[in-house]
Amino acid sequence: MKSPSSKTKEDPRRRLIDAGLEIFGTHGFEGATTRMLAGKAGVNQAAIPYYYGGKEGLYHAVVAYIAENAGRFILPVTEKITAALQTDDLSTDAAVGLLVKQLSAFIQLVGQGESRRWGRIIIREQMQPTKAFDIIYDRVIRRVHEACAGLIGHILQIPPASDTAIIRAHSVVGQAMIFQAARETILRRLGRREFTFDDIEMIRSIVEDQIRNTLRHSSGK
Amino acid sequence: MKSPSSKTKEDPRRRLIDAGLEIFGTHGFEGATTRMLAGKAGVNQAAIPYYYGGKEGLYHAVVAYIAENAGRFILPVTEKITAALQTDDLSTDAAVGLLVKQLSAFIQLVGQGESRRWGRIIIREQMQPTKAFDIIYDRVIRRVHEACAGLIGHILQIPPASDTAIIRAHSVVGQAMIFQAARETILRRLGRREFTFDDIEMIRSIVEDQIRNTLRHSSGK
DNA sequence: GTCTATAGTCGGATAGAC
DNA sequence: GTCTATCCGACTATAGAC
Numbered sequence: 252m253k254s255p256s257s258k259t260k261e262d263p264r265r266r267l268i269d270a271g272l273e274i275f276g277t278h279g280f281e282g283a284t285t286r287m288l289a290g291k292a293g294v295n296q297a298a299i300p301y302y303y304g305g306k307e308g309l310y311h312a313v314v315a316y317i318a319e320n321a322g323r324f325i326l327p328v329t330e331k332i333t334a335a336l337q338t339d340d341l342s343t344d345a346a347v348g349l350l351v352k353q354l355s356a357f358i359q360l361v362g363q364g365e366s367r368r369w370g371r372i373i374i375r376e377q378m379q380p381t382k383a384f385d386i387i388y389d390r391v392i393r394r395v396h397e398a399c400a401g402l403i404g405h406i407l408q409i410p411p412a413s414d415t416a417i418i419r420a421h422s423v424v425g426q427a428m429i430f431q432a433a434r435e436t437i438l439r440r441l442g443r444r445e446f447t448f449d450d451i452e453m454i455r456s457i458v459e460d461q462i463r464n465t466l467r468h469s470s471g472k
Numbered sequence: 473m474k475s476p477s478s479k480t481k482e483d484p485r486r487r488l489i490d491a492g493l494e495i496f497g498t499h500g501f502e503g504a505t506t507r508m509l510a511g512k513a514g515v516n517q518a519a520i521p522y523y524y525g526g527k528e529g530l531y532h533a534v535v536a537y538i539a540e541n542a543g544r545f546i547l548p549v550t551e552k553i554t555a556a557l558q559t560d561d562l563s564t565d566a567a568v569g570l571l572v573k574q575l576s577a578f579i580q581l582v583g584q585g586e587s588r589r590w591g592r593i594i595i596r597e598q599m600q601p602t603k604a605f606d607i608i609y610d611r612v613i614r615r616v617h618e619a620c621a622g623l624i625g626h627i628l629q630i631p632p633a634s635d636t637a638i639i640r641a642h643s644v645v646g647q648a649m650i651f652q653a654a655r656e657t658i659l660r661r662l663g664r665r666e667f668t669f670d671d672i673e674m675i676r677s678i679v680e681d682q683i684r685n686t687l688r689h690s691s692g693k
Numbered sequence: 694g695t696c697t698a699t700a701g702t703c704g705g706a707t708a709g710a711c
Numbered sequence: 712g713t714c715t716a717t718c719c720g721a722c723t724a725t726a727g728a729c
Contacts, residue, residue: 378653
C-alpha cells in the first residue's frame with residue numbers, strides 16, 4: 252500500500268519536526284546542530300535548508316507544532332471559561348471549579364511523558380523569549396493566562412487586568428509549570444526516573460487544594 | 473594603593489566569573505563561546521584555558537560561585553529550621569512562620585535584579601542536570617528542600633520523607649521559583665521591563681497567603 | 694602572567710550529481 | 712526530492728613570543 256505521490260515511507264518534514272522536539276529540547280537552539288537533527292530524523296543534513304529554509308525555520312516550525320498540540324488539549328477549557336465569564340451569572344464556586352479544571356488539564360498535559368521533550372523548549376523560551384515565543388504566546392499562553400486572571404478577578408472581585416489578578420494567575424499556573432521546569436530535581440528527590448500516575452494525581456490534588464483554600468480565604472488584598 | 477603581588481587592576485579570574493554569569497545565563501553552556509566570555513571579561517581568549525582549564529572549568533566555577541552567594545543568603549534560615557525541627561517542641565504556628573520566612577528569603581533572592589543573570593543558569597540545570605548541578609544541589613537546593621519538607625511534614629503530621637511532603641515542598645518552593653523561570657512572561661503580562669519593589673512584596677504576600685491557607689486547612693491527605 | 698598566531702575540528706548552507 | 716562533496720566561517724585549545 253503506497254499512494255502514488257504522497258509519502259514513500261514517512262514524510263521527512265514530519266520526521267524533522269519530531270527530531271527537532273528531541274534535539275532542540277535537549278540542547279537548546281544554539282546547542283543543537285543540523286547534523287544532530289538530520290541524524291535523529293534519518294534524513295540528509297541538506298534536507299533542513301531544503302525543507303525549512305534553515306535551522307531557524309525548523310525551530311519555528313517545531314514551536315508552532317507544540318503550540319498547536321498543546322492548544323488542542325487545553326484551549327477547549329479556556330474557551331469555556333471565556334464564555335462563562337461573559338454570562339455574568341457565574342457563581343464563585345463555579346469559577347473556582349473552572350479554574351481547577353483548567354489547571355487539571357494543564358497538569359495532565361505537563362504530566363504526560365511526551366512533555367519532557369517539548370517542555371524544555373517552552374521553558375527556555377519563557378526565560379528568554381525569541382521570535383518563536385510570540386507564536387506560542389499569542390496562540391496559547393496569553394489566552395490561558397487571561398482566562399485564569401479573569402476567573403481570579405471574578406472570584407476575588409478585583410479587575411482581571413490588575414497586577415494582583417495577573418500575579419495571582421501566574422502563581423497558580425506556575426504551581427503546575429514548576430513540575431515541568433524542576434522535573435529532574437523533583438524526580439531526584441523522589442528517587443524515581445519518571446512520574447507515576449499517582450504522582451500526577453497527587454500534584455493535581457495539591458494544586459486543587461491550594462486553589463480552593465487560597466482563593467476562598469483571601470480578600471482581594 | 474596597590475598591594476605588591478595581588479591584583480593589578482582587578483583579578484581576571486573574578487572578571488571571568490562575572491562574564492560567565494552573564495554569558496552562560498544568556499546562551500547556555502553550549503551556546504556560549506570562549507570568545508564571548510573573554511570579550512565580556514575584557515581578557516584574552518587564551519586566559520580561559522589558562523585560568524580555569526577550559527570552558528567547562530569556568531562554567532563549574534560560575535555555578536560554585538552562584539551556590540556560595542545564594543547559600544550565604546538563604547542557608548542561615550535553613551539552618552535555623554533544621555535546629556528548630558530537632559527541638560520537638562515546635563508549634564504548628566511557629567513552623568508555618570519559619571516556612572514563610574524561608575520562602576521570603578528565597579523570593580527576595582530571586583527578586584533582586586542580579587538574579588536575572590544567574591537564575592537562568594540554575595533553571596537550565598534543573599531541567600537538565602549536568603555535573604555542575606551536583607555542586608549547587610548538594611550545597612543549597614537539597615538542604616532548603618529538606619528543611620521545607622521537614623516543616624511541612626511537621627505541620628501536616630506526616631513523614632518528612634513521604635512523597636506527599638516532598639511534592640508539597642516542591643509546590644511551595646516552586647511558587648517562588650516560577651517568578652524566576654517565567655520572569656519574562658510575567659513582565660510581559662504586567663507591561664514592565666523589571667519587577668518593582670511592590671511587585672516583589674505582592675509576590676511575597678501571595679506566597680505567604682498560599683502557605684498559610686493551604687497548610688492550615690489540609691489534612692495530611 | 695598576558696599576548697598573538699595557529700592548529701585542528703566542527704558549524705550551517707550551498708552546488709550539483711542523480 | 713534526495714544524495715555527496717565542499718566552502719568558509721567559527722569553534723576550543725595550544726604553542727610560543729614577550
